Amino acid sequence: MPELPEVETVRRGLEPSLLGRRIKDVILRRPDLRSAFPKNFRQEISGQKVMKLERRGKYILAVLENGEGFGLHLGMSGRIKIQELSRDQDFGLHDHVIFVMEDGVKIIFNDPRRFGQLFKIGPHWDSEKPFAKMGPEPLGKNFLKTGFGVKLKNKKAPIKTALLDQNIVAGVGNIYACEALFDAGISPLKKAGAVSSTQTEKLVRAIQSVLNKAIKVGGSTLRDHRKTNGEMGYFQHYFSVYDREGKACPGCDCNIAKTGGIRRVVQAGRSTFYCPRKQK
DNA sequence: CTACCATCCTGGTTGC
DNA sequence: TGCAACCAGGATGGTA
Incomplete structure (x- = not known):
């Protein structure tokens, strides 16, 4: 969860x-x-x-x-x-x-x-x-300066897979990796080493923003997650791409019948959701 | 070193 | 409706 x-x-x-x-x-x-x-x-x-x-x-x-x-x-x-x-x-x-x-x-x-x-x-x-060996805390003061960018540069794996690696950044999982990459406009298929420094800075801001927003509303409840008082989180209502295969991307006003909307692929055995038009 | 795979489990959803 | 197959937010240890 x-x-x-x-x-x-x-x-x-x-x-x-x-x-x-x-x-x-x-x-x-x-x-x-x-x-x-x-x-x-x-x-x-x-x-x-x-x-x-x-x-x-x-x-x-x-x-x-x-x-x-x-x-x-x-x-x-x-x-x-x-x-x-x-x-x-x-x-x-x-x-x-x-x-x-x-x-x-x-x-x-x-x-x-x-x-x-x-x-x-x-x-x-x-x-x-x-x-x-765990990677830096993404909400820590010097996330970008704690080697996140350097670790990405040395990676051959796709950026999405790299974000799931706890030794590169701590705490990011499948949902927030997908959401952050969407916010940053970066394709999950792009090799981590090919992400530019400008894009890396954008990604850092996107990760922090999506995590902070999710914390603010108690996280995402897909099935199991509950707050300690039993209440659900409700960040799932704000998903842009995660679990939204075939649906319209917020920000794309293109014809879904033609484009197919949000796409799902499997990377390293995990579902990845993204918008091929907004994420390059 | 990296990438890929199977594995630990239960339960909810999907498809026939 | 019933049931089997498939899928799931993670981490790790093995293999190539």
């Missing part, structure tokens, strides 16, 4: 219940998701207070008072639900992990497809496993 805007929406939704609060207990209702849960996870996390709640790419990181912490990734279908003051001990289908807070609030990690992750992090998580 989640790309950067959805993950950021979830992180913000978690803040009131998690940040500065103490975790009383962790209930693991199965031994693993994508990978096995860390040994002694429950013992090591229980009793700790959450000092920081951060996001890096599509990951949410909780730093605890002992300097250790944990990370989670929502995979394709992960959701976080917050249950206030419920004595109900019956959990729903696919409610795999439950953080029970000191004040009785339950934070539930639900994930039907089980592509999600839950893992431990150390004080220097930033230089560890998935984060060490």
